[in-house]
Amino acid sequence: MFIVFSGLPGSGKSSIAVKLAARLKAVYLRIDSIEQGIREAHVLAAGGEIGPAGYLAAYRLAADNLRLGLTVIADSVNPLKITRDAFQAVARGAGVGMLEVEIVCSNAALHRRRVETRPSTVAGLTLPTWEQVEKRDYEAWHRTPFRLDTALLSVEECVDMLIAAMHRE
Template sequence: MLIVFSGLPGTGKTTIASNLATKTSAVYLRIDTIEQAIRNSGALAQDVGRSGYMVANELALSNLRFGSTVIVDCVNPVIESRRAWSEIAIRAGAPLVNIQVVCSDKHEHQRRVETRKIDIPGLTPPTWQSVLNHEYEAWDNAPFNIDTALTSPAEAVAMITKRFLSEE
């Protein structure tokens, strides 16, 4: 199973996705980590563009083919990246679960962005203005939504586990 967490920075994706990965022993792929490693390598300019997603797509595919559950933590802002995850799931013969994480409380979302602790050395944290300006296209098919203004990380993990993983 491929579980892709999508949403703007500061919504709580990383907290939920990493907690779910820990609980399920799934492979955890975080786009921020991959992109920062690419930046640190000096192989590309600071703008890594699609490179991080392309690396994550291939890592997900190889791990899905081993039979692992793969959890991806990314903004996933455009239809192109969403289609790529769908294609990876099809190529691997694995079910795809899209989970969009939002924070409907604008003040809480801003507080999270502005007080965010960066756990990836060298990663520049987003500003609130950059989050507001971030491209984020509407979904073709509505994903499973979690509003972290209303749901705790533990509740979110329990909801996802019950709905998508209880049969495994």
């Protein structure tokens, strides 16, 4: 199965995705880690922008591991229809089921506190500011994802709900 996370920075995606990957013994692909590796390799496009490189690498890694019969979890903001559709094409190409998960934090004050106080768990990665999170381009979904609100649910509750949802897929 391919489990694809999306949601704004600080919403709780990575906390949930890491716990889920550990419980399932799944392959964990974090776009932040891939993109930071690209930055450290100094292979950025003109203008210093990472562009789609991290996502393109993740699609390939996911496809490789899905074809091996492994469960794969992709952890990224996944803010655009084009990235969501590309993840879906990977699952289709590998012939596996897919669970699209959107993590939200409906309490703006809590979300802001998380963004402003969380430490980076990717060495060298500069985390976005609250202002950057608020201004981030994040398109509305054209399909209905499995949505979890971390203002109302703990990480463990989210993981339990995702495992239950996987069994229904």
